[in-house]
Each structure stands twice: as C-alpha cells, then as structure tokens.
Amino acid sequence: MVEQDKQGAFVRYILYYPESEDLIRQSSEPKNLGPAPRDTVRGRQGKAGNGLASRVWKGVPAVSLVDRFQRSISYLRLSVTDRCNLRCRYCMPADGPDLIPREELLTREELIRLTRIFLDLGIRKVRVTGGEPFMRGGLLDLLRELRDLSGLDSLHITTNGLGMASHVPALRDIGIAGVNLSLDTLDRHTFEKITGRDGLDDVLETFHTLLDHDLTVKINTVVLGEWNSDEIGRMARLARDHQVEVRFIEEMPLIGIARASTIHWDQERIIDRLTSELGTLRPLPPNGGTARRFTIAGFTGTIGMIAGHTRSFCSTCDRIRITASGLMKTCLYGPDTIDLKQMLQDGVDDNAIGAAVSEQVSNRSSDGFEAHSGCGPRASDCMSSIGG
Ligand code: SAM
Numbered sequence: 120m121v122e123q124d125k126q127g128a129f130v131r132y133i134l135y136y137p138e139s140e141d142l143i144r145q146s147s148e149p150k151n152l153g154p155a156p157r158d159t160v161r162g163r164q165g166k167a168g169n170g171l172a173s174r175v176w177k178g179v180p181a182v183s184l185v186d187r188f189q190r191s192i193s194y195l196r197l198s199v200t201d202r203c204n205l206r207c208r209y210c211m212p213a214d215g216p217d218l219i220p221r222e223e224l225l226t227r228e229e230l231i232r233l234t235r236i237f238l239d240l241g242i243r244k245v246r247v248t249g250g251e252p253f254m255r256g257g258l259l260d261l262l263r264e265l266r267d268l269s270g271l272d273s274l275h276i277t278t279n280g281l282g283m284a285s286h287v288p289a290l291r292d293i294g295i296a297g298v299n300l301s302l303d304t305l306d307r308h309t310f311e312k313i314t315g316r317d318g319l320d321d322v323l324e325t326f327h328t329l330l331d332h333d334l335t336v337k338i339n340t341v342v343l344g345e346w347n348s349d350e351i352g353r354m355a356r357l358a359r360d361h362q363v364e365v366r367f368i369e370e371m372p373l374i375g376i377a378r379a380s381t382i383h384w385d386q387e388r389i390i391d392r393l394t395s396e397l398g399t400l401r402p403l404p405p406n407g408g409t410a411r412r413f414t415i416a417g418f419t420g421t422i423g424m425i426a427g428h429t430r431s432f433c434s435t436c437d438r439i440r441i442t443a444s445g446l447m448k449t450c451l452y453g454p455d456t457i458d459l460k461q462m463l464q465d466g467v468d469d470n471a472i473g474a475a476v477s478e479q480v481s482n483r484s485s486d487g488f489e490a491h492s493g494c495g496p497r498a499s500d501c502m503s504s505i506g507g
C-alpha cells in the first residue's frame with residue numbers, strides 16, 4: 120500500500136499498529152529528592168527536517184536499521200527527561216540548563232509508542248537515560264511498560280544514583296539488565312564541586328544496594344583533568360573489590376556551554392596512569408559496546424575506556440538516540456535529524472515514522488567528526504537533554 124504522509128513524501132507500508140490506550144497505566148511519583156537548583160525554561164528548537172522515502176517492513180522478523188556503512192542499529196538511548204537533581208560541570212551550563220517546557224517533553228504514551236516503532240525496526244536494547252531518569256514521575260511504571268514491549272531483549276538505565284537506593288528492589292523486579300551509575304569521585308568535597316551537591320554518601324548507598332540486589336553495575340567516570348585525575352587509580356580499585364566495570368570516559372565537548380575542545384586526559388593517558396598505579400591492563404575481546412575493556416591481575420571486575428572525545432569507536436557504533444523532547448539523533452555529535460514528537464502530534468502514522476527513521480539512519484555520518492563538522496552548538500546539545 121502506498122500513502123502520502125503529511126510532509127508530502129510517499130511512504131510505502133504494509134502494516135498498521137492499533138493503539139492500545141489501556142496499556143498505559145497511571146504513574147507513581149518517585150521519591151522526593153528535594154528542590155533542584157533554579158532553571159530557566161526554553162522554547163522549542165527549530166524543527167528538524169525529515170526526508171521520507173524508504174520502505175518499512177513491519178512484522179516478523181523485524182527489519183533492521185542499517186546505515187550506508189553497513190552498521191546495524193540495534194540500541195536505542197531514550198532520554199525521558201532533561202531535568203536533573205545534579206549540576207555536573209561537564210554536562211550542564213554553569214548558569215543552569217534552559218529546561219525544555221514540560222509540554223514539549225515526550226509524554227509516557229509517546230515514549231512507549233516511539234519505542235514500539237523502534238523495536239519493530241530492529242532495536243533490541245533500550246537504555247533509559249536523561250537528565251536524571253528518576254526525576255521523571257512514574258519512571259518505574261514507564262520501565263514496566265517498556266519491559267513488556269514485544270521485541271525488547273534488554274532494558275538498561277543510566278542514573279546518577281542520587282536518592283534512589285529505595286527503588287533498587289523494584290529495578291531488580293522489573294528485570295533491568297544493567298545499571299550504569301555515574302560517579303566521578305570518591306571524595307565528598309570533590310563530588311560537591313563537580314556536581315553542585317553534597318550527595319556522595321547517597322550515591323554510594325545506591326551503589327552498594329545495587330550490588331546487594333545482584334544487579335549488573337557499570338560505573339561511569341568522566342575524567343576531568345582539574346578535578347579527579349588524581350583519583351583514577353582509586354576509582355579503578357572499585358573493580359578490584361567488586362564485580363563491576365569501571366568505565367573511564369573522555370570528557371566530551373558536547374555540552375550546553377562550549378568547553379573541552381581539547382582534551383587533556385584521553386584514553387591512552389588514562390591507560391598509562393592505570394598501568395603505572397595498578398599494573399598491566401590486559402585487553403578483553405570486544406563485546407559490541409563502545410568501551411575498550413580490560414582486566415587487571417587480581418581484579419574481580421573489569422575496566423572500560425570510552426573514547427567519547429577521540430571517537431575511536433565510530434566504525435562499530437550501533438546506537439541511536441531520542442532526546443527528551445523527541446528529536447532523533449543518529450550521532451551524538453551530529454544535528455537532530457527528525458522531530459519525532461512533531462510527527463506524532465501531526466498524526467503521522469507509525470509506518471511513516473518508521474520510514475523516516477530508516478531514511479535518516481541510512482544517511483548517517485561515517486563518524487563523530489563528520490557529524491560534528493558544520494553542526495554548531497544548540498540548546499538540544501546539552502547532554503542532559505540528549506542523555507549522554
Ligand atoms: N543523569 C544520569 C547520569 O548522570 O548517569 C543520566 C544522564 S547523563 C547525561 C549520561 C552520561 O553522560 C553520564 O554517565 C555522564 O557522566 C555522561 N556525560 C555527560 N556529559 C558528559 C561530557 N561532557 N563528557 C562525557 N560524558 C558526559
């Protein structure tokens with residue numbers, strides 16, 4: 120069947136999704152984490168363009184999203200809010216982020232519908248991120264709904280861990296496959312300097328609760344020359360003592376304010392530091408993610424290296440992103456490609472949305488450098504809106 124969509128492009132489709140409103144449950148509010156610093160609320164960014172032309176085969180087996188470099192996309196990072204209870208220096212502008220107006224954030228129904236569309240396109244792994252996902256009301260209900268979607272192999276979450284230890288049993292019951300916990304320091308004062316909040320003890324409580332409940336945990340540590348490079352060995356020792364992966368992330372320049380255009384702590388320098396403090400890092404076979412993984416003699420867990428700034432993993436990148444306001448990004452460094460929320464609001468059907476997604480994926484940049492060239496800073500480039 121061929122139809123003309125609202126943008127005037129011809130879209131070929133073969134199936135139809137009945138909307139099932141009764142799948143949508145009432146949300147529950149998360150633990151009150153206290154007032155976050157004051158923010159401003161910004162207006163919606165300019166609409167992203169969309170070119171619709173490709174054919175979407177919905178049904179079994181799902182189509183796969185493949186770009187022009189033959190990279191299959193199977194991993195969706197879904198930002199569920201741009202709100203956060205921390206103000207990490209590398210993530211948010213110093214004077215606070217311009218918050219997306221509430222009505223411009225994706226609703227729960229939209230998040231579920233979009234995820235279903237992406238699962239039908241071959242996505243198998245979904246990571247819920249933010250902002251801080253636990254700042255979104257009804258997060259646990261949302262996770263349950265996502266978990267129940269057909270086609271999903273694994274559901275993950277990235278969190279700063281603040282004030283969420285009490286939710287850990289629920290995460291385990293939901294069947295969350297892995298929790299990435301952001302933690303840049305084990306020093307209370309440094310934590311406050313980096314994040315703007317005296318929250319280290321709280322985050323460590325979450326860390327230990329996650330381990331006590333046998334959840335798979337990865338620690339995300341952004342290496343910031345002036346703040347925590349002296350703690351690289353100390354952070355790595357968490358993987359000596361616990362069954363976790365400690366991943367060192369190069370600081371990326373993609374934030375609300377322009378900084379870090381040059382990098383002082385790239386992965387090689389971090390590896391050198393680890394080697395001199397802890398011994399030889401033995402490489403582990405790639406497991407499909409962006410991290411280079413290592414083991415160190417005597418360690419229970421593993422070490423990961425995420426070259427977010429030097430971008431050495433682009434040739435195997437398998438991910439796609441939806442920002443908190445529904446903009447799709449085919450590369451973290453690239454521009455928004457399509458405005459999915461706008462398409463939903465315009466009444467575009469799921470198959471046409473799938474076609475637009477396929478089209479954009481097929482035109483994906485070769486790497487983060489190509490994607491970044493000519494792409495000036497935009498408010499939506501704030502990590503807390505993109506989701507990292
Ligand atoms: N609030 C949650 C958290 O912090 O885990 C989820 C959202 S946060 C944007 C996702 C990840 O992006 C975190 O691990 C954070 O450290 C990372 N991140 C944010 N800004 C970054 C930057 N400029 N460079 C490298 N990593 C960054």
Ligand code: SF4
Pocket residue numbers: 203204205206207210211249250251279301502503
């Ligand atoms: Fe918030 Fe996460 Fe960004 Fe820190 S990294 S400000 S916790 S969204």
